[in-house]
Amino acid sequence: MRDALVAAAFQLFLERGYEQTTVDDIVALAGVGRRSFFRYFPSKEDVVFPDHERCLADMTAFLSDGADADDPVQRVCDAARLVLRMYAENPTFSVQRYRLTKKVPGLRAYELSVVWRYERALAEYLRGRLAGRRGGTLQADVIAAAVVAAHNNGLRSWLRSDGQGDATAAVDHALGYVRDTFGSPPLDTPDEEREDVVVVISRRGAPMWRVVQEIESTLGRD
Numbered sequence: 454m455r456d457a458l459v460a461a462a463f464q465l466f467l468e469r470g471y472e473q474t475t476v477d478d479i480v481a482l483a484g485v486g487r488r489s490f491f492r493y494f495p496s497k498e499d500v501v502f503p504d505h506e507r508c509l510a511d512m513t514a515f516l517s518d519g520a521d522a523d524d525p526v527q528r529v530c531d532a533a534r535l536v537l538r539m540y541a542e543n544p545t546f547s548v549q550r551y552r553l554t555k556k557v558p559g560l561r562a563y564e565l566s567v568v569w570r571y572e573r574a575l576a577e578y579l580r581g582r583l584a585g586r587r588g589g590t591l592q593a594d595v596i597a598a599a600v601v602a603a604h605n606n607g608l609r610s611w612l613r614s615d616g617q618g619d620a621t622a623a624v625d626h627a628l629g630y631v632r633d634t635f636g637s638p639p640l641d642t643p644d645e646e647r648e649d650v651v652v653v654i655s656r657r658g659a660p661m662w663r664v665v666q667e668i669e670s671t672l673g674r675d
Contacts, residue, residue, distance in 0.1 A: 455493045455503065457483045462500045463549060471501075471557045498563045501550060505567050508539045509574065516578040525582040526596060526636040529575045530628045533604040536571060537624050540608060544616030551612040572601045596635050603627035 461483040465474040476497055480490050494500045512532045519528050540547040554560045579593035586592070607624035611617075 454483075454485065454489060458485070458490055458493060459500055459503050462497075463546070463553075466501075466553055467549070471553060471560065498560060501553065501560055502563070502567060504539055508536055509567075509570055511535050512571065513574050516574065519578070524636060525579055526632055529579060529597065529600050530631060532575060532578075533571075533600050533628065534621075534624065536604065537608060537620060540612075541620045544620075548612055548616045551609075568601060568605070572597050575600055592635075596631070599631045599635070600628065603631050 458479060462474070462479045465478055465482060469478075474497075476487060476490055479497075479500070480487055483490075490500075494503070512535050515532050515535060516528065554564050576593050576597035579596055580590055583589035583593050604624055604627065607627035608620065610623050611620040
C-alpha cells in the first residue's frame with residue numbers, strides 16, 4: 454500500500470506537476486481512500502521523502518551501537534554512508550525526487566529540515582564522544598556540519614549525472630576531506646595526552662644549551 458501510494462504520487466507529479474496534484478488525485482490513482490494515505494504519510498510532502506524516517510532511525514541506531522574505541526570522525530562518516538545507500542538503492546526514484554525538489558521551493562525547504570535532522574543526530578553523537586573537552590560542543594557541531602556538507606556534495610554530483618557512475622566513490626572522496634581535517638589526532642584524546650610538535654630556528658654553531666633554552670622557552674617551561 455505504501456509503495457503503491459508513492460508510485461501513484463510520482464506518476465502524477467511527473468504528469469501534472471507537484472502543485473497541481475492533490476492527495477485526492479493520488480488516492481484515486483492508487484485505488485485507496487484518504488484515510489489510507491494519511492495512515493502512511495502525514496502530508497503530501499512526506500510522500501516525496503518516504504524513506505527518510507527509516508534511514509534516520511537506522512543512523513541513530515548505528516551511532517548508538519558504536520564502541521568507545523571507535524574513531525568518532527570515522528563513525529559519523531560511516532553513518533552518512535547509510536543515507537547514501539538509501540539513495541543508491543533506487544537511482545531512478547532518487548533522480549526523479551532530486552529534479553522535483555529543485556523545482557518546488559516548498560519541497561526544498563522540507564528537504565533542508567530533513568537534512569538538519571541528520572546533522573543533529575551526528576552532532577549529538579559527537580557531543581557525547583567529546584564531552585568534557587575544551588570546545589567539545591563546538592567541535593561536534595562543526596564536524597557534523599562538515600560531514601553533511603561533504604556527503605551532500607558527493608551525492609548531488611551523482612544525482613546531477615542522472616545517477617550514473619559510482620555514487621560511493623564521489624561521497625568517499627568528499628568525506629576524505631573531513632577525515633583529513635578532523636580525524637587526526639583522535640578528537641577524544643585528552644588535551645594533556647596530545648603531543649606537541651615544535652620547530653625551533655637557531656643560528657648555525659649555537660651551543661646546545663642555547664638550543665635547549667630556546668625549546669624550553671617556546672614550550673613555556675622555565
